[in-house]
Amino acid sequence: MTTHLNAHAVILAGGIGSRFWPASTPERPKQLLPLASPRPLIDETLERAAQLFGHGRVSIVTSNQLATAFDRMGVLGGTTVLAEPVARGTAPALAWAAHQLERRDPGAIMVSMHADHRIQPQAGLRDSLARAVELASDGYLVCIGARPDRPETGYGYVQLGESLGDGGHEVGAFVEKPDHDTAVSYLDGGHHLWNTGIFVWRCADLLEAVATHAPEVPLGPLDRADVEGFFEGCESIAIDVAVMERAGRVATVEARFEWDDVGVWDALGRTRESDDAGNTVVGAGRLIDSENNIVWTETTRANVVGVSGLVVVEANGELLVMPRSESARLNEARARLDASGSDEADA
């Protein structure tokens, strides 16, 4: 039997994942979709957390609406649900979660993870988190960093500072999403890791850092009655910006696992199985003379002939056809489609 990590898990599960439209919708967000395996992301994530931290030491931060959806799916188990009254980004959410945990278990260390990322193998995650928990016990705010294997422009990066031993480093700087040339230089240089959005800290340390560095997140007593007022009083801000980029004692641990944020349709080519021609098909689909397509169907069967590099998605009454290379810009494309006004031709 495995010993559990001596920490609490906080799973962030409030987002929609709008770049998986039309499969993702506000009612059925990304974490409910089988994007990294045949199981919904949330199901994998909660199972993983329960195995690593033990039942009863996993919380999920989400909306009331999604909490109901998760409950209906039967994935919550013993998970504590922290329902945000309103979404204000990760900084208010994590400050609130840290406050709740600190009250329940003074001196507790928390590990925050997103519900909709792909991580494997589990053993590698466990090793990395164990090292991060050590650093957190020394007062560090820790970000898990993943070694890049491509010049990804869709992720933020962590610049490595002085080594702390055993995979740990001080953080030189947090860097926003780079342009392609910069991403290539990071890949070649070897001194930058992807910011995975997995953080480890003592709850008390995070709360102190928020109080010191993040005026956008005004901490008050944060008791049950005050939660709504707390969120309403916060600016919408990410923890990276509010705390990690500003605080002093910040470290990173290099991930001993593969990590993918499964951010856009293009990612399915990495996270789901592909055929010999590089086509990834989820749902019913048949392809000939076609390479490197992403196909997702829910109520129809796709028949794809002689095309390459496309995303073809049928879900929720919508059909999407676009180049994979454009899939990171899906939100902009949707806004333009909505504005195009050419909704329906005579039939």
Next chain:
Amino acid sequence: MTTHLNAHAVILAGGIGSRFWPASTPERPKQLLPLASPRPLIDETLERAAQLFGHGRVSIVTSNQLATAFDRMGVLGGTTVLAEPVARGTAPALAWAAHQLERRDPGAIMVSMHADHRIQPQAGLRDSLARAVELASDGYLVCIGARPDRPETGYGYVQLGESLGDGGHEVGAFVEKPDHDTAVSYLDGGHHLWNTGIFVWRCADLLEAVATHAPEVPLGPLDRADVEGFFEGCESIAIDVAVMERAGRVATVEARFEWDDVGVWDALGRTRESDDAGNTVVGAGRLIDSENNIVWTETTRANVVGVSGLVVVEANGELLVMPRSESARLNEARARLDASGSDEADA
């Protein structure tokens, strides 16, 4: 009020139009689809025939199954239904129709047309048929020919022989679908017309030609009881091959109308309205940064972003994505899709 043409119309409506799959199916063949206008092709064709020939002088040759479908649509009106017991191509169908008409109206001239072609304007068709009826009265088997405006390799051609005046010519030869270079030479040379499949003849002349030239279509007494035996005894053969290419007194009349056989998805770019970027959308669909696509949806809304020259069809639980340029080879592609065996991935 218009005077009707002194002839009977025979509408061939037995085909499926399998190259419009997945919109066309055996249960809902091409002629039931709105491929040339917002109305089903069969509806347009029967209305056109009734206007030109008068109610009561229009017959339709089709299967029992489709006759039921047409009846359910309410498009038959006073049309006489000739239900083929089994499909054997156009030669047996037209010989049978000619026999029926000759018995009802000895000396009758018949005009045969396909149910699923696009013809306009009506006045031009009327003029062309009036000239063809004159030549048929002189004992000619007449094929209406359309002046090519592109090097089409999907049509058969009629080579012009000696002029018969007023748009009529003897036929030099019937030519099968040419390769591209030959089609270009036909277009440039000006001596070849497209074989529209619209024929005009005296019923008695056709029956005599069949008896003389078409052993594949053994004419017997052809009374009601014998119809099944007649069709069973025929080889499957087109009237072009069985009679027109073999008979002596054959003429063509140049069409004074636009004609399209609406044979493949690509044709919708000609027959249905396109937007400024050359996209043709039937059903719900929105496009940005996309040119020259054919989009057909029935239960979903298409969202097409940054792609060009594609056919995107959603119908009958199937989704088809292929280049327009490949749409003439859809039947081969379907056979290969069926053989691919990669029907369903785990979801």
